[in-house]
Amino acid sequence: xxxxxxxxxxxxxxxxxxxxxxxxxxxxxxxxxxxxxxxxxxxxxxxxxxxxxxxxxxxxxxxxxxxxxxxxxxxxxxxxxxxxxxxxxxxxxxxxxxxxxxxxxxxxxxxxxxxxxxxxxxxxxxxxxxxxxxxxxxxxxxxxxxxxxxxxxxxxxxxxxxxxxxxxxxxxxxxxxxxxxxxxxxxxxxxxxxxxxxxxxxxxxxxxxxxxxxxxxxxxxxxxxxxxxxxxxxxxxxxxxxxxxxxxxxxxxxxxxxxxxxxxxxxxxxxxxxxxxxxxxxxxxxxxxxxxxxxxxxxxxxxxxxxxxxxxxxxxxxxxxxxxxxxxxxxxxxxxxxxxxxx
Amino acid sequence: xxxxxxxxxxxxxxxxxxxxxxxxxxxxxxxxxxxxxxxxxxxxxxxxxxxxxxxxxxxxxxxxxxxxxxxxxxxxxxxxxxxxxxxxxxxxxxxxxxxxxxxxxxxxxxxxxxxxxxxxxxxxxxxxxxxxxxxxxxxxxxxxxxxxxxxxxxxxxxxxxxxxxxxxxxxxxxxxxxxxxxxxxxxxxxxxxxxxxxxxxxxxxxxxxxxxxxxxxxxxxxxxxxxxxxxxxxxxxxxxxxxxxxxxxxxxxxxxxxxxxxxxxxxxxxxxxxxxxxxxxxxxxxxxxxxxxxxxxxxxxxxxxxxxxxxxxxxxxxxxxxxxxxxxxxxxxxxxxxxxxxx
DNA sequence: CTGTTAGCGCGTTCAG
DNA sequence: CTGAACGCGCTAACAG
Numbered sequence: 001x002x003x004x005x006x007x008x009x010x011x012x013x014x015x016x017x018x019x020x021x022x023x024x025x026x027x028x029x030x031x032x033x034x035x036x037x038x039x040x041x042x043x044x045x046x047x048x049x050x051x052x053x054x055x056x057x058x059x060x061x062x063x064x065x066x067x068x069x070x071x072x073x074x075x076x077x078x079x080x081x082x083x084x085x086x087x088x089x090x091x092x093x094x095x096x097x098x099x100x101x102x103x104x105x106x107x108x109x110x111x112x113x114x115x116x117x118x119x120x121x122x123x124x125x126x127x128x129x130x131x132x133x134x135x136x137x138x139x140x141x142x143x144x145x146x147x148x149x150x151x152x153x154x155x156x157x158x159x160x161x162x163x164x165x166x167x168x169x170x171x172x173x174x175x176x177x178x179x180x181x182x183x184x185x186x187x188x189x190x191x192x193x194x195x196x197x198x199x200x201x202x203x204x205x206x207x208x209x210x211x212x213x214x215x216x217x218x219x220x221x222x223x224x225x226x227x228x229x230x231x232x233x234x235x236x237x238x239x240x241x242x243x244x245x246x247x248x249x250x251x252x253x254x255x256x257x258x259x260x261x262x263x264x265x266x267x268x269x270x271x272x273x274x275x276x277x278x279x280x281x282x283x284x285x286x287x288x289x290x291x292x293x294x295x296x297x298x299x300x301x302x303x304x305x306x307x308x309x310x311x312x313x314x315x316x317x318x319x320x321x322x323x324x325x326x327x328x329x330x331x332x333x334x335x336x337x338x339x340x341x342x343x
Numbered sequence: 344x345x346x347x348x349x350x351x352x353x354x355x356x357x358x359x360x361x362x363x364x365x366x367x368x369x370x371x372x373x374x375x376x377x378x379x380x381x382x383x384x385x386x387x388x389x390x391x392x393x394x395x396x397x398x399x400x401x402x403x404x405x406x407x408x409x410x411x412x413x414x415x416x417x418x419x420x421x422x423x424x425x426x427x428x429x430x431x432x433x434x435x436x437x438x439x440x441x442x443x444x445x446x447x448x449x450x451x452x453x454x455x456x457x458x459x460x461x462x463x464x465x466x467x468x469x470x471x472x473x474x475x476x477x478x479x480x481x482x483x484x485x486x487x488x489x490x491x492x493x494x495x496x497x498x499x500x501x502x503x504x505x506x507x508x509x510x511x512x513x514x515x516x517x518x519x520x521x522x523x524x525x526x527x528x529x530x531x532x533x534x535x536x537x538x539x540x541x542x543x544x545x546x547x548x549x550x551x552x553x554x555x556x557x558x559x560x561x562x563x564x565x566x567x568x569x570x571x572x573x574x575x576x577x578x579x580x581x582x583x584x585x586x587x588x589x590x591x592x593x594x595x596x597x598x599x600x601x602x603x604x605x606x607x608x609x610x611x612x613x614x615x616x617x618x619x620x621x622x623x624x625x626x627x628x629x630x631x632x633x634x635x636x637x638x639x640x641x642x643x644x645x646x647x648x649x650x651x652x653x654x655x656x657x658x659x660x661x662x663x664x665x666x667x668x669x670x671x672x673x674x675x676x677x678x679x680x681x682x683x684x685x686x
Numbered sequence: 687c688t689g690t691t692a693g694c695g696c697g698t699t700c701a702g
Numbered sequence: 703c704t705g706a707a708c709g710c711g712c713t714a715a716c717a718g
Binding site: 049052053054056057062094095097176180184186187210214298301331333338343 | 346347392394396397399432434437515516518519522523529530557641674677678680683684686
């Protein structure tokens with residue numbers, strides 16, 4: 001086979017014209033059953049595969065997508081906007097117009113307002129970092145009813161009629177963290193500290209759930225100290241942790257569920273060189289990498305923001321086109337980084 | 344900005360014709376410096392970005408690629424061929440003709456024979472799973488001299504003039520394995536067993552090197568038992584390991600560098616339920632996943648064969664076109680899977 | 687040195 | 703129900 005079959009080849013082989021082939025390919029009406037079968041047979045026989053690039057070129061359609069991103073938040077959250085811009089500049093951005101609106105973080109009413117302004121005559125699809133509130137869920141459903149395609153990004157809004165969630169399985173991430181931390185700590189009894197960003201963030205709650213689940217069943221010799229909620233504020237987190245370090249000499253492990261890594265890091269640094277306290281956190285930000293290299297952190301779970309923005313764009317296009325989503329390709333992995341396999 | 348600028352727009356804005364724009368875009372000769380500047384300025388001003396798909400379509404060039412794959416080997420090695428077929432059917436396979444030749448495993452002369460038959464009038468590029476031998480290195484250099492682009496896949500051939508290596512950093516993988524295993528085992532003294540596929544495989548040797556390096560410096564309380572070389576034969580591996588299990592009651596960890604996972608698994612199963620022996624292996628094959636779920640294995644390092652075949656195809660195309668390779672995108676990550684983050 | 691023209695493979699009119 | 707003709711954005715071959 002020296003070159004791929006084209007629609008011309010199929011048309012010739014089936015003894016029909018190009019447009020008939022096109023009709024069969026795109027399941028359009030107006031083809032006699034016999035003709036359709038002849039064409040289909042030619043397609044199979046020649047091993048014809050549609051040239052997606054040429055198809056997109058000729059269709060000349062534009063996808064209009066809107067991303068609703070928090071105006072601030074953790075280093076990870078803030079990395080999404082630039083990655084989205086890269087995505088828009090890359091191949092997935094072809095024939096695609098991507099707008100971004102920033103919304104106050106953790107402010108459900110603002111998110112609802114933004115969502116309610118998304119009209120199907122301006123946008124074909126919208127991606128949003130979910131805030132878990134009933135009013136948000138309802139606003140998503142209204143948008144879907146209006147004919148706008150909706151996906152959630154990084155943090156899901158279950159119960160809503162969003163058509164897809166782009167992000168990691170946060171319960172599994174919590175379980176993974178517990179598995180790692182538990183094994184790192186070993187069999188001696190001790191205490192474990194969880195540092196949480198905010199209980200309003202669904203992804204953080206889910207991680208905590210998975211973490212407690214595995215720690216309780218598989219590492220019962222480890223005590224869970226009262227959770228520190230740092231509200232993604234590093235100073236506040238550092239202070240609280242420092243107090244805990246002083247009061248709990250049996251502390252053997254820390255799980256940083258969300259923001260506040262830098263706070264944890266400065267508290268640890270203040271209490272001396274890397275000790276026997278094992279630390280697992282999330283998101284391979286520059287500070288986290290540094291902490292891994294220095295030995296203050298032992299492992300970092302990561303979700304690749306570039307993968308996520310690209311997946312969100314691909315999924316929205318599929319939803320708009322009505323073509324199926326490749327679940328396997330769109331699954332966002334929980335990456336584990338140690339000092340030794342940092343990219 | 345309602346739609347992207349095209350070459351037409353640039354031409355109009357600069358007051359020149361399409362072909363002049365094309366010449367500037369593709370750094371071709373025959374454009375006066377002043378004209379070039381005017382065009383470049385228009386490109387920047389309009390934010391013009393070339394539509395890669397349309398370019399490929401019009402160029403109408405076919406990439407002829409050859410993959411030399413081992414005829415047998417581990418489950419992982421055998422997974423490459425089907426993944427390559429998927430790649431050929433996917434978007435990277437557009438305008439690309441991918442042939443595969445299977446070569447006897449670990450047989451340098453056969454690989455050399457195959458390589459010497461690759462002529463630039465038949466193939467633009469070759470990807471091969473390296474066998475580390477001088478004659479292979481020389482054959483690669485001859486192919487490059489002939490004008491064929493060469494990349495190594497999964498196992499590198501350093502010292503050759505191959506233009507790229509598609510695969511994980513195996514020394515780093517060995518270090519990662521040691522980091523994990525060492526931390527999992529803890530601070531008590533004990534012995535560690537390495538199970539090797541073959542000393543002829545460069546990737547295995549490199550992993551072993553990295554592993555010994557970290558184990559020796561960071562976990563000096565762990566003794567390294569004499570390496571078991573299983574030649575990717577499960578029965579042989581199982582037998583040798585069973586003997587070792589009997590003779591070394593202080594065995595606390597096993598690192599499976601290459602093939603033979605099923606052999607290790609059957610030996611472990613034979614000696615009872617998951618014990619205090621920690622096991623780290625490579626490649627998330629079905630058996631490895633099963634072993635993780637059952638608790639016989641603790642972690643599996645993985646390289647995604649699909650990523651690798653796609654990267655190989657992309658890189659070869661870049662080499663053929665003379666366009667730069669995106670090092671970041673083409674870096675193959677060392678994935679770590681625990682039971683809890685299996686995809 | 688620069689411009690004109692004819693496709694690449696497909697989708698989309700609009701005629702038959 | 704079917705076919706012919708045009709154009710998407712870009713490159714290449716050929717004129718000026």
